[in-house]
Amino acid sequence: MYGSTQVLEASHSPGADDLLAAYARLGEAPRQMNANCSLCSLRALCFASCLGEDELPRLERVVSQWRMIHRGDYLFRVGDKFHSLYTLRSGSFKTVAGHEDGLEHVSDFILPGETLGLGAIGSGQYDCDAIALEDSAVCIIPFASLESLCHDVRSVQHHLNQTLSREIVRSSRQMVLLSGMTAERRVASFLVDFSRRLLERGYAARSFTLRMTREEIGSYLGIKLETVSRTFSRFQREGLMRVDGKQIEIFDPEALAQI
Amino acid sequence: MYGSTQVLEASHSPGADDLLAAYARLGEAPRQMNANCSLCSLRALCFASCLGEDELPRLERVVSQWRMIHRGDYLFRVGDKFHSLYTLRSGSFKTVAGHEDGLEHVSDFILPGETLGLGAIGSGQYDCDAIALEDSAVCIIPFASLESLCHDVRSVQHHLNQTLSREIVRSSRQMVLLSGMTAERRVASFLVDFSRRLLERGYAARSFTLRMTREEIGSYLGIKLETVSRTFSRFQREGLMRVDGKQIEIFDPEALAQI
DNA sequence: CGAATACTTGAAATAAATCAAATAAGGTGG
DNA sequence: CCACCTTATTTGATTTATTTCAAGTATTCG
Secondary structure, eight states: OBTTBBOTTSOOSSTHHHHHHHHHHHTOSOSEEEOOGGGOTTGGGSGGGGSOGGGHHHHHHHSOEEEEEOTTOEEEOTTOBOOEEEEEEESOEEEEEOOTTSOOEEEEEEOTTOEEOGGGTTTSBOOSEEEESSSEEEEEEEHHHHHHHHHHOHHHHHHHHHHHHHHHHHHHHHHHHHHHOOHHHHHHHHHHHHHHHHHHTTBOSSEEEOOSOHHHHHHHHTSOHHHHHHHHHHHHHTTSEEEETTEEEESOHHHHHHO | OBTTBBOTTSOSSSTHHHHHHHHHHHTOSOSEEEOOGGGOTTGGGSGGGGSOGGGHHHHHHHSOEEEEEOTTOEEEOTTOBOOEEEEEEESOEEEEEOOTTSOOEEEEEEOTTOEEOGGGTTTSBOOSEEEESSSEEEEEEEHHHHHHHHHHOHHHHHHHHHHHHHHHHHHHHHHHHHHHOOHHHHHHHHHHHHHHHHHHTTBOSSEEEOOSOHHHHHHHHTSOHHHHHHHHHHHHHTTSEEEETTEEEESOHHHHHHO
16 A cells, blocks of 8 residues: 555455455455465565574475455354464464353454464364454464474474463453453453554554444453443543444554553 | 371372471471472473473473472462473462452362463463462473473473363363353362362362352352352252362262252 | 444443451460 | 550441433444
8 A cells, every 4th residue: 555554454465465355355265275474565564473494495395385254254263173383374364262161251352473273282173163354364383283393493383382371371361350340441442452463463553443343342352342332432522532333443542452 | 197198288298298298387497499390299280291201301301490489378369471481399379360350260270280371372361370379399391491302302392282271171161161161160160170180180079178259269169159158058958969168079070960 | 345343332131349247267365 | 475556247218320221313234
């Protein structure tokens, strides 16, 4: 778009990603296709980040396939046998954790560069549903191969450990939010956090589209959709942000962060 | 006590553990002492579980030290530089996650065989406080050494991955609880879960002592201490359990699980 | 374009928090 | 080892943040 400024709606990289996104939109792409880490714009966020140029081919042998998932489709479901981790290349996902009695909870929203399936390593079964919030593309990382690569390349093992550990810290933060914050702070926290994650990935942090519904945000934050809506409206009245359906503009991130 | 039935208050193993517990009570023990995985009764729960008899000495070189922590003392604090994971040998801990503005949350209770410090791997700093709920003993696992052992012994790496992943799943379950359950279900869920964990460790599951206060339970469950107390009283009135201060007896685990 | 889904807003209901006060348990120093 | 002070727990009365119910409006997507 304009030089280095990229927004979520725009294709976020030239080359292979564009092709993939275009295929996904058309719904005509082969279900899987070959990956190429060297050309990937998200290299810095995934396992490639800990490898030298010369080691990338080894990763490419592990992450040899892509897959496209259409909006609303499942990448995996609770209980599915675990074979692979997935790194999101484009699009976005929600993960939904269930409970015996139908109680459901949106446990996370996933942005490009983030990894899906970490909870399945321990049990051999995926522990949540992963559902695409828009047409998306994922790299397939067969876990057995990744473990072998870990064995050969220490930095990859280190990276996997770090990824898992960071996920634990993230959960822990979310629990502080769920256990003690007012609805207002939860919503503010969600907006600030989401904005920060977009920024880290090179997207516009002040103006973005929420791909998820108010109900999904509410579930993620442990409040009802009406409360999300009311709080958005209040923040708008107070001049902190502009809300136009799913289109959000943040005017005063500092004030939001301090709520 | 009676054959194979062991209760939390009793020493849970003969030999080294007893010695350690005795030292801890006296407060006269050396601050650190040598570990011996081969003799440890918790072997089945920790990293030793994935090693053969012949490989144990390698683990013992990594986990070469114990440490005793008195009730109320910190094993580590938020922000401390990360060097080691800790496996609890005896006693119990709480972990407390903080937030900039003083908002605190008891993120977990730790029982023997469980690991402390997993959240520090990613950032190099501990992400929570770990505070002993009673005089306790921990094995010190220097992380650099553990990573080396992971490199040499695949099963150790696999075990670390599994431990980290299981922690993610645990957090995720706790978030479902915190985001959607009534106070009554949270308390029931806590009791059932705590009882199950005791059972898995060979302690009495129907009758046990809560080492933490009502306030700490409330923080863990995202409710106030008065609500914990009232719910305990209600469950007692309904004949599901007996409450005598910190001493708990579960009469009807099935009914509790179904609440 | 039109049915279905998503969102906003108001009013009433409620689960849990807060405030308060009395009782019980636990740890410490004399 | 007991008395005392502190901390923890229970229980009741009141308040409140959020949910629930409801109804109208806007969006989305096939």
